[in-house]
Amino acid sequence: MSSPRSRPRSSAAAPLDDEDLLSEILLRLPPLPSSLPRASLACKLWRRIVSDPRFLRRFREHHRRNPPLLGCFVQTLYTVHFEPTLEAPNRVPQTRFPFPIDTGGTVMILGCRHGLMLIFLWTRNQLLVWDPLTGDQHRLDIPPGFDKEETVINGAVLRAPEEANHFQVVLVGNSDIKLTQAVASVYSSETGLWSNLVWTLLPADDPHVPTMVYHDMCSVMVGNSLYWLLSGNWFGILEFNLDRQSLSVINVPVEIIDVGSCLLTVMQAEGGGLGFLFISENCIQLWKKKMV
Template sequence: MSSRRRSSSAAPLEDENLLPEILLRLPPQPSSLPRASLVCKRWRSVASDPGFLRRFRIHHRRSPPLLGCFVQDDEHHAISFLPTSEPPNRVPPGRFSLQFKPGSRFTLLDCRHGLVLVLMSHEMRHQFVVWDPVTGDKRRLSYPPRFDPRTTLVNGAVLRAAGDAQHFQSLAVIPMPNVNRDHFIKFIRADSGGLGFLDMSSFTVQLWERTTDCNGVAPWRLRRTIELAKLLPLNPKKDNIMIEAFAEENNMVFLSTLNNIYVLHLQSLELKKIPKTDSGSRYHPYESVYNADVGGEHGRAELFAQCIG
């Protein structure tokens, strides 16, 4: 009877469906699945299965890590990737690259939900390119015929459909709090999930949030003030600082000085310096679940070396 009990209790561990469910819940960092695939052939088989990789990406899509940022490289007619993570989660810089034909003009517009939006012009033909750097998928969209990119200022955002969820949006005029409109203001998603914005003046950042009180009124409230001079090695007489971008899924703001780019986590105030490219470059944070290297794709040897080392 005791042997039967042991056999019965061990049966769930042999269930073929159990291992994928366990691996599915690993952290969405680039090194998670490569590390797991080193355990044995069975684990590697599951971790490299295309269907499982797709499930893994979807499962972690709402909490993707910050992999780095994309920078427009006009000189080499390309969009380059600047990794921000440390080994073993550092994605090789050459892993994500989008090349254009010589003579093409392109503008990097937005990175969001693991997608990149680019406006491209070549031989008088204008179109948008929606690119998924992890899968390599590209979709080209025609440029609206009534707009001329040579005379019209174009901006845009890219959003990934939220599965089965139905979202309806409406436009409304929302009064701003009494802040100096000459300051740098960037709208963000607040910690509560509602609307917020960053107000930057000199070396001070204020975090404002729009919350609804018990009477149904939604006033703006100042939630936090961050003195950057206490965090960064700045010279108030020489340095100038501005907000470059905001990584909304990781609550990180990119700050630019004359010589450096800093990534600041707004909750923990953890600070990190990354290399700065040309002064005219714009940085677009890229948050996504990256796991293509497990199956033997580009850069696998480098990522595995980081995992083992």
């Protein structure tokens, strides 16, 4: 019998020769821009693993709940530019995401979701759907039925994970017939058409100060519904249900008298569900809607 000291020792590098084990190790690298490029420089085996499309899909799925913030898009009056937030070597150059068009006038970011940006080209009365990673862009004319004079609109863009080549745009705003009505229409890139308008009545205590969709706040998606804040002579929440293709109005849980002295926003509540945040001079209130 050999003594413990005389037993052959396995090589320390042996586990890294096991592709399955190595793949699991590399899968847990931080999801930063420099992680996989640096790993690919180690050797041919590592490069083959991290460049495999199946590994890349697993890497994205593994880190999808905690992605890094690479930067943000900042809106100015006439354009949109990317502002990186990370330091080197993970800093993404500002020129990596150049704004794709000369807008010719005022622009407004309506939302970002599923890798797409929705931008309102106010002067042209068009929507721009832009994929900053691929550079793909689609311009959509505002459909009939929306108030063209005030052009107080908001919207959301979305696409399913399995539908990388197709997207939907949900557009909401005031009716061009009655400002006491909110209207919505859905665009499908698959058909290239807008749906028929759906509408709901908006509270109007004062007909001279209409209730409108608040355009400086992006939509919130909870389950299969999208939500926007309503403001004017009445404050509430506008809901668009994607399954039923319907609009409805929800009362906010607090009385708002002077909007200039408070902050309010619609948000996704902890654990899911619709949340509402209200901040005034002397209190902070966080509400969650009960689903019945």
